[in-house]
Every structure is written in structure tokens, then in C-alpha cells.
Amino acid sequence: MKKSIIVIKILFLLTWTQTNGQKEDQSAVNQLIIVTNHSGPVISKDIYGHFSEHLGNCIYGGLWVGTDSKIPNTYGIRNDVLFALREIKVPNLRWPGGCFADTYHWKDGIGPKERRASIINTNWGGVTEDNSFGTHEFMKLTELLGCDAYINGNVGSGSVKEMADWIEYLTSGAVSPMTSLRKENGQDKPWKVKYFAIGNENWGCGGNMTAEFYSNTMKQYSTFLGNYSGNQLYRVACGPSDYNFGWTETLMKDAGTREMFQGLSIHYYSVVDGWGFKGSATKFDEREWFETMRLNLQMDNIIKGHSAIMDRYDPEKTKGLVVDEWGNWYNVEPGTNPGFLYQQNSMRDAVTAAIHLNIFNQHADRVKAANLAQMVNVLQSVILTKDDKMVLTPTYWVFRMFRVHQEATLLNIDLRCEDYVYGNKKIPAISASASVDKDGKVHISLANLNPDKPITITCPVIGDSFKKITGEVLTATQMNSYNSFENPDIVKPVAFNGFTMKDGILSITMPSKSVVVLELIK
Numbered sequence: 001m002k003k004s005i006i007v008i009k010i011l012f013l014l015t016w017t018q019t020n021g022q023k024e025d026q027s028a029v030n031q032l033i034i035v036t037n038h039s040g041p042v043i044s045k046d047i048y049g050h051f052s053e054h055l056g057n058c059i060y061g062g063l064w065v066g067t068d069s070k071i072p073n074t075y076g077i078r079n080d081v082l083f084a085l086r087e088i089k090v091p092n093l094r095w096p097g098g099c100f101a102d103t104y105h106w107k108d109g110i111g112p113k114e115r116r117a118s119i120i121n122t123n124w125g126g127v128t129e130d131n132s133f134g135t136h137e138f139m140k141l142t143e144l145l146g147c148d149a150y151i152n153g154n155v156g157s158g159s160v161k162e163m164a165d166w167i168e169y170l171t172s173g174a175v176s177p178m179t180s181l182r183k184e185n186g187q188d189k190p191w192k193v194k195y196f197a198i199g200n201e202n203w204g205c206g207g208n209m210t211a212e213f214y215s216n217t218m219k220q221y222s223t224f225l226g227n228y229s230g231n232q233l234y235r236v237a238c239g240p241s242d243y244n245f246g247w248t249e250t251l252m253k254d255a256g257t258r259e260m261f262q263g264l265s266i267h268y269y270s271v272v273d274g275w276g277f278k279g280s281a282t283k284f285d286e287r288e289w290f291e292t293m294r295l296n297l298q299m300d301n302i303i304k305g306h307s308a309i310m311d312r313y314d315p316e317k318t319k320g321l322v323v324d325e326w327g328n329w330y331n332v333e334p335g336t337n338p339g340f341l342y343q344q345n346s347m348r349d350a351v352t353a354a355i356h357l358n359i360f361n362q363h364a365d366r367v368k369a370a371n372l373a374q375m376v377n378v379l380q381s382v383i384l385t386k387d388d389k390m391v392l393t394p395t396y397w398v399f400r401m402f403r404v405h406q407e408a409t410l411l412n413i414d415l416r417c418e419d420y421v422y423g424n425k426k427i428p429a430i431s432a433s434a435s436v437d438k439d440g441k442v443h444i445s446l447a448n449l450n451p452d453k454p455i456t457i458t459c460p461v462i463g464d465s466f467k468k469i470t471g472e473v474l475t476a477t478q479m480n481s482y483n484s485f486e487n488p489d490i491v492k493p494v495a496f497n498g499f500t501m502k503d504g505i506l507s508i509t510m511p512s513k514s515v516v517v518l519e520l521i522k
């Protein structure tokens, strides 16, 4: 057992025995020990990544309106959305899918717009995809956001040559047919591409392959994905969804010890009551709230299960888990195209985001990137748009509050807390993580999963003393409160002062159904 863990355990026992006599005092039941001078791995900023698919109004209307639009834009990308996204410090953006990626032929989306092929978006509503948003537009978007590109290649219906050419077109500074083509299309210098995925969900929409078949195919593709002109690709192999540990085992056994891929993806959506009737995003009861939280917490077990397999083949943790699709998936909003996956976003989704981001932080040793599905107008998005209007969702605010963890060092914590009980089921009522940034500021992020009661938690802060503490809280009057185009500021963070600090012990009272982030300055 690591020394820091032993220290935490001893401290926990001491503080627990000291406070356990006060039976009525909730702060005795809820305790979070934070050790500020025993740190863990660095939390990759890429855990806070996003996902933009050619699906519904994520790209078209949401991010991209075109240069001729009346909606104010920069090179066709709408300004309101762009400026809002800059505030949450998007570290990387995944594109063009999702399932769309394995139908996407990148040469359809380059060159003069009037000559680009119009195709059918077979996965998402059968609508016409005119390819007006392609490689150059995506790379411009990443440049304007100041984020890294995460491009998902086509294995399912593409070819090795097509994928190899795309990498050359994007990243090579040498003389070649692909680099000449790029220059003809207006981009002289090669771009940098950080992440490149070799297919998406190849066990399903990406080709219905077995793990063995995919593993062989992936190795073939990977062999031809070059590192050009100083660009180092972080190649992401298609991983499993949920608890499909067999897929991970096969890939790690077959290709995990060779330099065929650097990251393995995982997808996990929380879907209450299964894929048939998934429930409404805003009209739900406490059973659905509880079930959502319970499913969200499963992310921890899923990561632990896949990590344990990876540990056997890669004990040095040279390969990362890339949770490149996660979030809540509900029925579409009534009256909208079922193929567009447009859903509202409530206080429930804010708590969901906090739970996931805390879990990813806690697994910073293995989880190197993650991407919320999706960025705008699709599934658990951070932004919704309607014509020229824009709304920031409760999930957006959690990303804004949690941005302080990006590239910070994970701190060791020990959390003991009461249960949130519903019917005959129970889950922990609190989610938490903590980090210290390069300036020595400590950030603690917490969520109270219980929609019915405030919770007080005692936090002995061991290691350093702090002079100044500030905080923010995100909560709402109802569990289904949400921001609409008519009332965009219903769920928004405000300054938080529900804490005291005495003799190195913080006491925090979180409102019911809330997310709190505290900053401690020495």
C-alpha cells in the first residue's frame, strides 16, 4: 500500500473516532480527508474534452452557420457559441463522429464548396450532408477554440489508403500529392493533430466486427498512420462499451504490448430503463433521478474493470483509457427529429457531469482523455441553440466550475459519507475530488446527489494551511430546473459561502442537488 494511502487511513480512523460520538451531527457521518502534501498523478486537461458529430444540429446550426449567415460568425463559426466555449477551456474536440465517422470520406469535404459531394447521413435522420463543414473548417474551429484536434478515422467503410492519405494531408510538410492538394485548398502549412481514432464502435455501427477481427484490422491501419513533420499521433483504438471486458482483453493481449495504439476508447451512456423508453430530459420523478445517479456512478466500476485488464498487459500505464463518449441519453424533445438526438438539460445533468468528472479525476493515472457526448444540441450538450439564440446548459456550468482541475495534480482524499436511499436501493450521497494547481491553489469539487436534503461534510485538510477560501455553487429549486431560450439563467453558479474553516477543518454545507467547487489559497 502506498505511504500516502496509509497516512490517509490512519488520519481517517483518528478523525472518525473523534467525531463518531456526535450521532446526530451529520458532519460526523460525512467526512472528506484531504491530504495536500501527498499528491497523485497530473489530471490530463483532455479529460475535459468534447465531441462534435455530424448529427442533428451539432455541427450545422450549432457550431457552423457558414460565412454568409446573418448570425455573427468567424470564418462561418458562430461567435456566441465560440466565445462561450472559450470560457470552459475546451482542451480537445473529437470529430466527425461517432457512427458518422465510419461513413465519412474526407475527400468529400475539401475543396471549393460548390464542388463538394452531397451525401446521405445514413445514421442520423437520413438528411442531406452537403459537406460544407469539412477538414479545413474543423481545423479552423480547433484553432479558434485553442484546442487540440481529435479526429476519428473511417475503418468501417473506408480503406487503409484513405486513412493514411488523410493523415498525410493533415500533418505532412513534405512534398507529396496529398500536401499539394492541401496547399491548393488554401492551407500551406501542415496542421498538428494530437488524437486520431482508428474507427468508432467497430463492434456495432463501425462494421459489426469481432474483437479478434478488429484487432487485426486496427494493426493493419495503424501501421500506415505516419508521424510526419514532428507531429506525434496519439492513436486511439476502438474500445468496448460498458462492461464488455472481453473486447479489452482481446485487444490488450493481441496488440497491447506493441506500439500499435496509445489509447483505448470506452463508451458509456447512462440510459434509465433501457434503450426503448429512455424517459424525458425534464419531466421525470425522483425514481428516474436516483436511477440516473446510480447509473452515473457505474462509470467508476467500468473504468476499474477495464483498467485492471490493462494493468496486466501494461503495468507501467503507458496506454491511456479514452472515455470518448459519455453522458445521459433521454428521449428526444417532443416534436423534434428522432434522428437528431436533441434533448434538454437540467440540474440532474449538472450533477451527472460532476459525478463523471470527479470519477475521471480520481482515475487520472489511467484515464488520459474523455469527451462529453455531445458539444451542442445533441444529447447532454453544454450549449443549445435555436436560430440566433443560445442557451448555456447546467452541464456547461459544471465544466466552467471544474476547469480548475485541468493539468492540476490529483490530491489523495478519503471520502466517507451517508447514503442516499431510494426505495430499497442506496448510493453514496456525495461525490468528490481534489487537486492542487501549479500555483499551489487547492480545488475541491463536490456534488450532493440527494435532491431532498442539504448535507454537511467535515473536511480535515492535512498538510498545508490556507489563508483564503472562496467557492461557487450550482443548484436549483427543482431537480428538473433547466435553462430555456425564454429563461436562460435559471440554473447558474453563484458565490458560495456555506463553509467554515477552523483549526484546519473545513465544514461545508451543500444544498440539496448541488455542485460546489472551493478554492483554497495559501
Ligand code: AHR
Binding pocket: 053, 097, 098, 099, 100, 200, 201, 325, 373, 374, 379
Ligand atoms: O453520440 C451518439 C452516438 O452514440 C455515436 O455516434 C455513437 O458512437 C454512439 O453509439
